[in-house]
Amino acid sequence: MDDTPRIFHHGAAVGVTGSCHRLQVAADRALLVDCGLFQGQDADHPDSLEQHRVRFPIDDVLALVVTHVHIDHIGRLPHLLAAGYRGPILCSIPSRRLLPLVIEDALKVGFTRDRALIERFLAEVESRLVALDYRAWHPLIDDERHRIRIRLQRAGHILGSAYVEVDTYDRTTGHRQRTVFSGDLGAPHAPLLPAPTPPYRADVLVLEATYGDRLHEDRRHRRGRLKDAIDRALANGGTVVVPAFSIGRTQELLYELEGLIHRASDARWRDLEIIVDSPLAARFTEVYRDLKPWWDAEAHRRLRSGRHPLSFENLYTVDDHAAHERTVTYLAESGRPAVVIAASGMVSGGRVVNYLKRLLGDPRHCVLFTGYQAVGTPGHDIQRYGPRGGWVMLDGQRIEIRAQVETVNGYSAHADQHDLLHFVRRMRQPPREVRLVHGDPGAQAALRRKLLEWAKEAGHELTVTLGAEGSMTEPQSANATAEAMA
Known part of the structure; x- marks a missing residue:
């Protein structure tokens, strides 16, 4: 050697x-x-x-x-x-x-x-x-x-x-x-x-x-894209489903959503439900709150102003499987706008699959990708074929894609x-x-x-x-x- x-x-x-x-x-x-x-x-x-x-x-x-x-x-x-x-x-x-x-x-x-x-x-x-x-x-x-x-x-x-x-x-x-x-x-x-x-x-x-x-979009542009997708859901009576990793992406999205709600002049935003349907993501978010000393200066300014970027009034968490099933049915049938953040980030498993099986076929809804979708994952297939009205295999079922499919790369x-x-x-x-x-x-x-x-x-x-x-x-x-x- x-x-x-x-x-x-x-x-x-x-x-x-x-x-x-x-x-x-x-x-x-x-x-x-x-x-x-x-x-x-x-x-x-x-x-x-x-x-x-x-x-x-x-x-x-x-x-x-x-x-x-x-x-x-x-x-x-x-x-x-x-x-x-x-x-x-x-x-x-x-x-x-x-x-x-x-x-x-x-x-x-x-x-x-x-x-x-x-x-x-x-x-x-x-x-x-x-x-x-x-x-x-x-x-x-x-x-x-x-x-x-x-x-x-x-x-x-x-x-x-x-x-x-x-x-x-x-x-x-x-x-x-x-x-x-x-x-x-x-x-x-x-x-x-x-x-x-x-x-x-x-x-x-x-x-x-x-x-x-x-190259990624800048933060102002990507935040605008996120707001636009949710505005359409508010108008359509649909749900924005965000497949997200339980650690990292989920907490960053909550931070951005709290900011959008805080600045919103539209009263519908004040009532918008932000749902985290992942026990693991909820546990990570709790640890993130405990680790405030490692947050950046901007996040600490929010804290000093009395805001709570990872724990705000519109935020709901879904814990057990029975509550998860009720939430999926509620969003599929109620027409009440909401944002759901659920794992896994590449739709390779987890609770997000159940949401997509129910919601992908309805044009009122939107799937919003904010991170990399590896080739060979269902997330990549939805991202690639969804805008052309394609289909994806989820849990062995062929699911037609009629929902809107959007990607905001700036949140990578x-x-x-x-x-x-x-x-x-x-x-x-x-x-x-x-x-x-x-x-x-x-x-x-x-x-x-x-x-x-x-x-x-x-x-x-x-x-x-x-x-x-x-x-x-x-x-x-x-x-x-x-x-x-x-």
Whole structure:
């Protein structure tokens, strides 16, 4: 093995889910960044458990670093522990609060409903969680061979999200390297969260490329689009159904809706019901309220003025399944306008499916997408075929699409092409190598072109590698790792 740390991808090299990246510092020392589930077309194995089985070595892993708690970044954690990983799980302080909730839900959906087993696993996870302050270096190892330390910086994607700086120093060779893993970077001006600030320097950057080929609407425009969709529902007597991830998107939408209601001159807005139909989302929202110290300055100004952006008069939550069924029927038959926020964000399951089965065939209603819809998910099919009066398969049923279908990309929790370029070029010492991951091939290729154009104009020497072209071999043991990298 040479004296340069190597990067391997165990997911999200091609596609936008299953994030899991290995920084191999030596044949017997490595660091994992995230360990997520594959979703949509990325989940291409007929046996989901088999696809998510951990086949890469873990006995050399010093630590797992979690950038944030979305399921495509932490969903393989049960598999990792089942494979024998016993090291620490490092994350931010807010992620320390949120991660057990996500894992508990994942266990119920994909593993077991046995409460005793779930509690035992959660206890194991919680015993390994180590919460780190932002902006502070944390030593992983410091001995006669290596000094390795990490630092988390706010990423602006969801509450608790972070990008990871890894400082490695090989005392046997004198080689030093700063490797940065972006995780998922947020868009600027996102509700509740401050925008990410690029690091001072990076030698190698592993950069997400989810929206590497497009630009988002600005916040004023996207808020106007959201208001317009709801205005039409008010006029039509219909419901706006928003498929949204329980953590992050739901809370950002509640924040925006509270603002629209607060400023509304139309009396109908004062009576508009905002319904969160997801017990998990309700629990996350409660934790978000507890984590106010990590909100941004704008959100704190609202609080000081006496407003409650995540707990307001028009907001209702649906808890048990019986109440959920009553709410679906009520909205389908009453003609009373409402906004329903329900999981899952890509319509791959959850309560949102029941709403869409009842409401998609009625032109009074609207489906509003505010986030990425991966190819192979029902959400992508509705988004693509709905505007042409197509159909979608939900729970094995063919559902005709007559409802309005709208997309407001500005509410994406991901940085767009401009923001990703900004993250690189605003570094005081930009990287010599960028590895693009977590994006479809077209998005990665478009972002590479833009990065290389910038580097040429700036006179900066830069290599940009697509995830599929990078070091993809998944070593089977520490010895095999050394041989593969020799």
